[in-house]
Amino acid sequence: MKIAVVGAGYVGLVTGVCLADMGHYVTCIDINENKVERMKNGVSPIYEPGLTELLKKNLEVGRLVFTSDHRKGFKEVEVIFIAVGTPQNDDGSADISYVEDVAKTIAFCAESDTIIVTKSTVPVGTNDRLQALINLHKANDITIEIVSNPEFLREGSAVNDTFYADRIVIGSNSEKATKKMKEIYQDFNIPIYLTDIRSAEMIKYASNAFLATKISFINEIANICERVGADVEKVAVGMGLDQRIGTSFLKAGIGYGGSCFPKDTKALIQIAGNVAYDFELLKGVVNVNSKQQTILVDKLKKKFHSLHGKRLAILGLAFKPNTDDLREAASLMVIDELVKEGAEVICYDPIAMENAKQTIIHPQIRFAASVEDAVKDSEAALILTEWDEIKSIDLKVFTHMKTPFVLDGRNCYSLEQVKAAGFEYHSIGRSAVN
Ligand code: NAD
Numbered sequence: 001m002k003i004a005v006v007g008a009g010y011v012g013l014v015t016g017v018c019l020a021d022m023g024h025y026v027t028c029i030d031i032n033e034n035k036v037e038r039m040k041n042g043v044s045p046i047y048e049p050g051l052t053e054l055l056k057k058n059l060e061v062g063r064l065v066f067t068s069d070h071r072k073g074f075k076e077v078e079v080i081f082i083a084v085g086t087p088q089n090d091d092g093s094a095d096i097s098y099v100e101d102v103a104k105t106i107a108f109c110a111e112s113d114t115i116i117v118t119k120s121t122v123p124v125g126t127n128d129r130l131q132a133l134i135n136l137h138k139a140n141d142i143t144i145e146i147v148s149n150p151e152f153l154r155e156g157s158a159v160n161d162t163f164y165a166d167r168i169v170i171g172s173n174s175e176k177a178t179k180k181m182k183e184i185y186q187d188f189n190i191p192i193y194l195t196d197i198r199s200a201e202m203i204k205y206a207s208n209a210f211l212a213t214k215i216s217f218i219n220e221i222a223n224i225c226e227r228v229g230a231d232v233e234k235v236a237v238g239m240g241l242d243q244r245i246g247t248s249f250l251k252a253g254i255g256y257g258g259s260c261f262p263k264d265t266k267a268l269i270q271i272a273g274n275v276a277y278d279f280e281l282l283k284g285v286v287n288v289n290s291k292q293q294t295i296l297v298d299k300l301k302k303k304f305h306s307l308h309g310k311r312l313a314i315l316g317l318a319f320k321p322n323t324d325d326l327r328e329a330a331s332l333m334v335i336d337e338l339v340k341e342g343a344e345v346i347c348y349d350p351i352a353m354e355n356a357k358q359t360i361i362h363p364q365i366r367f368a369a370s371v372e373d374a375v376k377d378s379e380a381a382l383i384l385t386e387w388d389e390i391k392s393i394d395l396k397v398f399t400h401m402k403t404p405f406v407l408d409g410r411n412c413y414s415l416e417q418v419k420a421a422g423f424e425y426h427s428i429g430r431s432a433v434n
Helices: 010-021 033-040 051-060 070-074 097-109 126-137 158-163 175-188 197-228 232-240 261-274 280-293 295-303 330-340 353-359 371-375 415-421
Strands: 002-006 025-029 064-067 079-082 114-118 144-148 168-171 192-195 311-315 344-348 365-367 380-383 405-408 424-426
Touching: 002 010, 002 070, 002 097, 010 025, 010 051, 010 064, 010 079, 010 158, 025 070, 033 064, 051 064, 051 158, 064 070, 070 097, 079 097, 097 114, 097 126, 114 126, 114 175, 126 144, 126 197, 144 168, 144 175, 144 197, 168 175, 168 197, 175 192, 192 197, 197 232, 197 261, 197 280, 261 280, 280 295, 280 330, 295 330, 295 380, 295 405, 311 330, 311 371, 330 344, 344 353, 344 371, 353 365
Parallel strands: 002 025, 002 079, 025 064, 079 114, 114 144, 168 192, 311 344, 311 380, 344 365, 380 405, 405 424
Antiparallel strands: none
């Protein structure tokens, strides 16, 4: 099938490449011309395991094309996916202006019957509003129908998640559009859950809010564990053995970040508020998370009376491993706090370094070439992302620090390992090693 994908970011590019790999003819459209040029040359503008190989392969066989020209990209396509960003407004609500712009562009440019598939995460009711907007601006006498197809991929494993998703949710009020969607996904071998448009929109927010709730829940349990002498890692295993609970998303740490959970939880609070419903539980989840993100800074302040002039190493900047994405990463809040306290911060991340150099700019901040480089001469090391490289490092490296003092926000090491290596270690929800 001939398909266009508008917005070639983490979701759009992965979707476009994977659809092409399944045999569809895909045109990815992005307003960022620099990105488009790079993608045309087989260079992925984002780090995502497995993506570059598939990008190159499908460019070569001619199933994948990139352009900044919407009208050209929409020529003869039957289905257009919208995958542009829906960032957070100042009040926490979702900014759907990018999605609306694309919908209007489609209405102006489409020359034959078209199905629009909204992959972007949009508040409940948005697709109905987009349909009305399109009907109003349609330049030709054609039928344009909208389908909600929320995305559940995770950055860092996005390609794999696209091919092996747990489910594909399709919200549609049109039999014709539903049939087309089933055709698109027929070779994916993933269960399809068909529902109405508003329920599909809500499934996305409810899923992210639920996962965020699990994270904040285990983080609160972790904070209590520390105070009562229990070990949250063992508690999580014991809880997870109950199949009603399950093991996933029970990893205690310094909270969730990234481009989805923070904004989607706040947007759902707004969506509820708009219909006069106070989503108290989710407000708690958000508050717990923001406190959790700076918990290591509090521990650091307990150890040192003042952080002024102290050299502190930050290990891991990305909001999670296997991505170069820094959006809403805990590292940004932590570094901000440390800089305010007058510390000298030296950062290392295996992949997100280039993005970080453009995002985190301050005279008190420098970048190291390796973990060893970062911790050498530092008075404390803060682990903020559980990269394999950091988890598998020889722990002796920490014993060579100016002060061998490690604050681990992701529980990367067993307490036994740390005791054997011999340095002061504070993690989340476990007893300290002194
Ligand atoms: P992103 O910021 O990585 O990419 C958005 C892209 O859209 C950018 O490349 C931008 O240049 C382009 N763009 C903006 N306006 C455009 C226009 N008018 N025409 C063409 N291109 C345009 O965003 P993302 O992380 O891929 O997220 C996209 C959507 O998917 C959001 O709604 C997000 O909530 C949702 N989502 C994201 C993830 C994730 O892990 N990133 C997962 C599930 C859902």
